[in-house]
Amino acid sequence: MSNLTRREAIGTTAIGAAGLALSATASSAGAQEPQPIAAIAGKHIPKPLRFDPAKLSGLSERLITSHWENNYQGSVRGLNTIEKRLAAAMADPDYPTVAYAGMKREELHRTGSMVLHELYFDGLGGDGNPGGPIFEALDSWFGSYEDWEAEFRRTAMSLAGGSGWCILTWNAHTRSLHNYWAWDHMHGAAAGVPLIALDMYEHSYHMDYGTAAARYVDAFMANLDWEVIDARYQAATT
Known part of the structure; x- marks a missing residue:
């Protein structure tokens, strides 16, 4: 250190201070990044059928498969899309409230469709005889x-x-x-x-x-x- 000139010492100190400032800025920016919201993560996965659709009585395999693949899975995909858009909107403090309201309505619609379809399909596959x-x-x-x-x-x-x-x-x-x-x-x-x-x-x-x-x-x-x-x-x- 004794061999450094005054100018070199000042330069070294300035570089160190700049580095600390950049580090502090990066830490501050990282701290301000929005955290993922688990409630609207858009990670719903379709449930498989718990029965062989070819073995139902009076409901064709073609009907059940089409219903499960197109209507049910379409709602799951739609819900995932809406949740991701909601998460992006929450990261924007200036996002229009009226647009957010429309997405919340669609979230409810898609959630209801997903849940009811899962209850519908999971309730099939039996012989229709009640008990218990x-x-x-x-x-x-x-x-x-x-x-x-x-x-x-x-x-x-x-x-x-x-x-x-x-x-x-x-x-x-x-x-x-x-x-x-x-x-x-x-x-x-x-x-x-x-x-x-x-x-x-x-x-x-x-x-x-x-x-x-x-x-x-x-x-x-x-x-x-x-x-x-x-x-x-x-x-x-x-």
Whole structure:
């Protein structure tokens, strides 16, 4: 150090100070980078079918596969896209509120479609024969299983030719079972836990039944897996 000239010493000190300043600036910039938001990460993965679609009774493999690949997976992809756009918008303090509102509506729509379709497909693959605590509960709330089924079918058919979902729901607030009418993916009873989700959009049956929606409902009921439905009921009520 004693061999350095005064000018060299000053230069070395200046370089060191500049380096520290750059380091501090980089650290500050890194600290200000937006962190990923787990709630809107856009990383949803489609669930595989839990049954062989070729073995359902009255619902063709072509229909089920098309419904699962196009409608369900399309909603999953759409939700991932919307969540990523929401995350980008949150990083922009000047992002227009009105545009954000539109994306939040689409987020709800796509989320409802994804969830209801997963409940729909996961509830299939059985022989349609009810049993377990859910069977007894339907007897209790509707007078008999047959009376529940009649009301469920009537609710479903009130949507035929239009769109929406018929949903057997455990309402955690009223502590009761109900068949609810849902005009789209965003309708649902507050505090409601879906147990059976019947898709009444035409894409779910038109390929097999045209406009004969009642025959589609027959086929849906014949393929319900009541072990799955009973497990949902017990999970919701415990």
